[in-house]
Amino acid sequence: MSEAKNLGCKNCGANLNFDPAQVSMNCAFCGSTFFMEIPETEEDKKLRQDAEIITFKVTKEDAKQKFSEWIKKGLLKPSNLTSTFKEKEFEGVYVPFFKVRADANTSWRGRDKIVIREAANNEPAEYEYIDRNGSHSDTYKDFITATKGLPQSEVDSIIDEKKIDDNDTKPFNQQLMMGFKIENPAVKEENAVDMAKERIKDKERDACRSGVNELLDTDTMISNIQTKLMMLPIWILVYMYENKPFRVLINGQTGITSGQKPVSKFKVIIAIVIAAAIIAGIYFVTKKK
Numbered sequence: 641m642s643e644a645k646n647l648g649c650k651n652c653g654a655n656l657n658f659d660p661a662q663v664s665m666n667c668a669f670c671g672s673t674f675f676m677e678i679p680e681t682e683e684d685k686k687l688r689q690d691a692e693i694i695t696f697k698v699t700k701e702d703a704k705q706k707f708s709e710w711i712k713k714g715l716l717k718p719s720n721l722t723s724t725f726k727e728k729e730f731e732g733v734y735v736p737f738f739k740v741r742a743d744a745n746t747s748w749r750g751r752d753k754i755v756i757r758e759a760a761n762n763e764p765a766e767y768e769y770i771d772r773n774g775s776h777s778d779t780y781k782d783f784i785t786a787t788k789g790l791p792q793s794e795v796d797s798i799i800d801e802k803k804i805d806d807n808d809t810k811p812f813n814q815q816l817m818m819g820f821k822i823e824n825p826a827v828k829e830e831n832a833v834d835m836a837k838e839r840i841k842d843k844e845r846d847a848c849r850s851g852v853n854e855l856l857d858t859d860t861m862i863s864n865i866q867t868k869l870m871m872l873p874i875w876i877l878v879y880m881y882e883n884k885p886f887r888v889l890i891n892g893q894t895g896i897t898s899g900q901k902p903v904s905k906f907k908v909i910i911a912i913v914i915a916a917a918i919i920a921g922i923y924f925v926t927k928k929k
């Protein structure tokens with residue numbers, strides 16, 4: 641078996657691992673055919689060999705079916721979308737992610753706002769503030785993309801950490817991944833951990849906010865961080881509409897589908913007009929009373 645080549649997409653930055661036997665040399669992320677060779681370091685090789693994979697459960701036929709249901713949805717899509725779009729790329733890709741597990745413990749400070757006198761007779765309302773503080777803790781699991789081909793916000797829409805069965809994994813095995821493209825990690829583990837920490841802090845802040853009127857300050861300690869490189873199965877479909885590319889992602893384990901869809905400017909204007917008419921209607925009705 642000849643050596644696989646590591647190629648970086650000059651358009652989107654994805655770092656794909658090509659088997660020389662592969663026929664299609666297009667970037668699965670954006671459809672580009674412009675690449676530059678990236679030599680693989682020993683460190684990269686080791687990282688990849690230690691990765692766990694979740695294999696594809698959604699077949700190409702199933703993925704196609706999910707896409708054709710998805711493309712029909714949406715009130716604001718152009719009327720001719722389903723009859724005129726052109727499929728460009730449709731491939732199964734093992735996309736690298738860092739699974740990050742960690743415990744978080746937050747102490748918070750805030751205050752509750754209590755009305756002691758309602759506003760009346762042109763006098764403003766009077767409030768009293770009561771200082772509050774407390775703590776919150778939780779365990780988190782997150783999947784941080786290690787590819788430069790797909791931004792985190794895009795993969796978040798198909799990665800539901802509660803629905804992914806990450807016990808159903810296999811050790812990295814090129815044989816098992818035959819027929820699919822493999823992307824190499826292009827993000828450093830420590831950067832993925834930093835990003836996971838920021839996301840955990842945000843989630844902790846949201847959790848603390850639910851218990852108090854005004855959250856003033858939080859201090860989150862993150863401990864027991866465990867990371868694992870995982871290759872997650874994703875069907876990536878790029879389609880063209882009026883010469884512009886749009887990308888759809890389908891989670892190869894759970895089937896969750898999400899993507900970009902053009903909107904009809906005409907339909908958006910109609911929606912705004914209808915909304916304005918409804919608001920005007922409400923105003924008119926309430927004024928009449």
Ligand SMILES: [Zn+2]
Nearest residue numbers: 649652667670
């Ligand atoms: Zn690309």
